[in-house]
Amino acid sequence: MVKLEQAIQSTKFKSEVQKAMLNILYSAWWLKTLMSKELKEYGLTHEQYNVLRILKGKYPDQMCVRDIACRMIEKSSNVPRIIDRLEIKKLVKRTTSAIDKRETVITLTQGGIALLEASTHIINKIMEESVTIDQQDAQQLNLLLEKVRVGEE
Amino acid sequence: MVKLEQAIQSTKFKSEVQKAMLNILYSAWWLKTLMSKELKEYGLTHEQYNVLRILKGKYPDQMCVRDIACRMIEKSSNVPRIIDRLEIKKLVKRTTSAIDKRETVITLTQGGIALLEASTHIINKIMEESVTIDQQDAQQLNLLLEKVRVGEE
């Protein structure tokens, strides 16, 4: 295990709360890096994978760009542009909605489903191997993280 | 408080551990957004601020690019480029080391110090207002996050 102190070569924190904030930021980077490394084998970025997973959640129903955007972990993600890359790789298809011509409807292709399934399989395996906390600790962690965001509107 | 379920409009998680991973990623994004919003008033990005703080930690000693890089929270940050922006704004100064001509030595300017102090003051205030967990919870959170990264080399 690498403690935060070693990771960012800092020992003096203003408070335990400030250390926790840095710890959250560092842990998120660590998790993303871990996933991205695996996803690279499939030619996917972390964010492209996230969009594919969101689409899978509604499959075989389609989703419009807005629906995808509000399910993204990073809310400021530029979903149209991420879909651009996925479309080039023929993992999704874009069509204009017949009901509301402003909406672009995104559909997972068979290739998209196949790639998502293969990569998800590996990702889950890697994450299970790398993150070994037990269910109780995870539950406690979820509780505390939501406490951190208590001021969120 | 906004629970993760509402934030990413998802209710079915594979496990409490998977939920915790998403919770870490979302919380990190939330914290970064909160800080960036304030830093914008000072014309700084989150990453530029991080570099300035690292430099402050050694002040009045100087630091080379590599030393800054290994203290960054996001290890894949391109430090030379971040320093480019800081240099343009005259917040830091670049000089080539006399001892090792490969090294670029970075120095905080008076303007850099002033801007850092002003922005740190506000950031600390905002973070104290927004993140209201107590010291014990923070300690517990730090413990759990390091448990998450137990597999880190």
Added chain:
DNA sequence: ATTAAATACATGTATATACACATAAATATA
């Protein structure tokens, strides 16, 4: 029915991430 406002998406710009590669200088090796 016409106009105004809101909505959905695309596009543009600056900065950052992630990573490969280039360059110059220092160190190790033959």
Added chain:
DNA sequence: TATATTTATGTGTATATACATGTATTTAAT
């Protein structure tokens, strides 16, 4: 000493973030 390797930094490219703006379409208001 000459060469090879390593190290420190800079540069290039593709993608993403953060945010502003543009455009078409729908909805609401007059």
